[in-house]
Amino acid sequence: MKDRFNLYRFASPATFYPLAGRMIPWFAAFAALFGLAGLYLGMLVAPTDFQQGEGYRIIFIHVPASWMSMFIYLVMAFWAAIGLAFNTRLSGMMAQALAPTGALMAFLSLWTGALWGKPMWGAWWVWDARLTSELILLFLYIGYMALVAAIDDPRRADKAGGLLLLVGVVNIPIIYFSVQWWNTLHQGSSVNLTKSSMAVTMLWGMLLMAFCFWSYAIAVALARVRSILLERERHTDWVKAELLGVGDGERA
Amino acid sequence: MIYWNSFGDFIAMGGYGFYVWGSFGLTVAIMAIEPVLVGRRLKNTQARLKRQLRAESRKETA
Numbered sequence: 001m002k003d004r005f006n007l008y009r010f011a012s013p014a015t016f017y018p019l020a021g022r023m024i025p026w027f028a029a030f031a032a033l034f035g036l037a038g039l040y041l042g043m044l045v046a047p048t049d050f051q052q053g054e055g056y057r058i059i060f061i062h063v064p065a066s067w068m069s070m071f072i073y074l075v076m077a078f079w080a081a082i083g084l085a086f087n088t089r090l091s092g093m094m095a096q097a098l099a100p101t102g103a104l105m106a107f108l109s110l111w112t113g114a115l116w117g118k119p120m121w122g123a124w125w126v127w128d129a130r131l132t133s134e135l136i137l138l139f140l141y142i143g144y145m146a147l148v149a150a151i152d153d154p155r156r157a158d159k160a161g162g163l164l165l166l167v168g169v170v171n172i173p174i175i176y177f178s179v180q181w182w183n184t185l186h187q188g189s190s191v192n193l194t195k196s197s198m199a200v201t202m203l204w205g206m207l208l209m210a211f212c213f214w215s216y217a218i219a220v221a222l223a224r225v226r227s228i229l230l231e232r233e234r235h236t237d238w239v240k241a242e243l244l245g246v247g248d249g250e251r252a
Numbered sequence: 253m254i255y256w257n258s259f260g261d262f263i264a265m266g267g268y269g270f271y272v273w274g275s276f277g278l279t280v281a282i283m284a285i286e287p288v289l290v291g292r293r294l295k296n297t298q299a300r301l302k303r304q305l306r307a308e309s310r311k312e313t314a
Contacts, residue, residue: 028287043262044254054266058275065279104282112275119271216283223290227297234301243302244309 011090014238017229020222027219034212042205049202058116059190060205064213065108069137070172072102072217076144077169080162092158093232095165096148097225101217103141109134121185129178130186133171140168154232 042060049056076095083091113131114124125131144161151157174181179188190198190206198206233239256262265272 044256047255048266053268055268055271057265057268057272061275061279101286104286108279108282111278115271115275119268216287220287220290223287223294227290227294230294230297230301234304239301240305243298244305 011088013090013229013233014236014242016090017226017238017242020226020229024219024222027215027222031212031215031219034208034215038205038208038212041201041208046201046205047199052120055116055119058112059202060209062109062112062116063190063206064210065105065112066134067210068213068217069102069105069109069134070175071214072098072105073137073140073165073172074169076102077165080165083158084162084166089232090229092154092162093225093228094221095144095158095161097221097228098217099141099145099148100224101220103138103145105213105217106134106138106141110138117185126185128184128186129182130175130184133175133178136171137175140164140171144168 038060043057046057048054076098079091079095079098082088083095110131113134117126118124144164147164148157148161151160178184179186230239230243263269263273
């Protein structure tokens with residue numbers, strides 16, 4: 001019973017705000033460490049690819065950015081579902097804090113994909129299933145941010161944005177399985193649970209970069225959610241206590 | 253352990269330098285700028301709300 005109580009405590013903005021502040025430096029440090037290790041393995045140690053030469057090294061950011069663009073959307077849809085079902089305050093703020101980073105990841109996925117596609121396929125862009133569905137993902141992020149920004153009442157903005165997120169989630173399996181469902185120019189997945197088509201150093205370089213992007217996204221989203229928390233809760237006692245350092249014995 | 257023979261080889265990326273560094277360059281730039289903007293937004297929000305709250309509490313006591 002005591003554990004349950006503690007878990008709910010973190011869902012309260014007053015507890016979450018300082019907790020997020022304490023977590024940010026850790027995730028930022030993880031991002032830097034994983035990033036340096038991943039770049040070292042991927043850019044300095046990993047051998048060349050026998051088909052694509054050195055051009056394949058774009059994979060070390062293209063795949064992590066693409067994974068994150070899909071994963072962040074799933075996390076936002078999860079928070080949207082929680083928010084719509086339980087009417088929790090924090091859920092909508094979490095979704096909003098993640099959206100710009102998710103949009104940047106989708107953009108980076110397309111950008112690095114274009115720079116990879118040009119030398120390998122001879123085209124910056126093709127209207128292929130994988131590329132088109134990833135572009136739709138970018139538009140979903142932008143549409144969500146525009147919709148939420150256009151509605152003045154934050155609770156109604158969360159509800160409308162949450163619905164958009166839940167409808168758009170159908171796009172994620174389409175992106176993920178597009179290379180299997182349709183004939184496509186895009187290569188299949190490089191990582192497989194049973195056997196991988198990559199050299200060990202390449203695989204580790206890519207996984208380390210994925211951890212880096214993951215930690216980065218968490219750190220940035222936590223910092224953004226703190227701003228949103230202060231904005232939305234500025235009339236509450238905990239914000240007063242937090243900013244002016246008065247009253248409130250609850251702080252650890 | 254290092255794969256490259258020279259720094260020039262590393263920069264050239266076997267002829268793919270433009271594509272590889274174009275990808276990494278923008279990614280690094282975005283991942284450097286976004287945290288700065290987010291951090292600045294948080295600092296600005298904290299400072300502005302602090303000012304507002306102080307002004308309100310002065311009004312209440314006066």
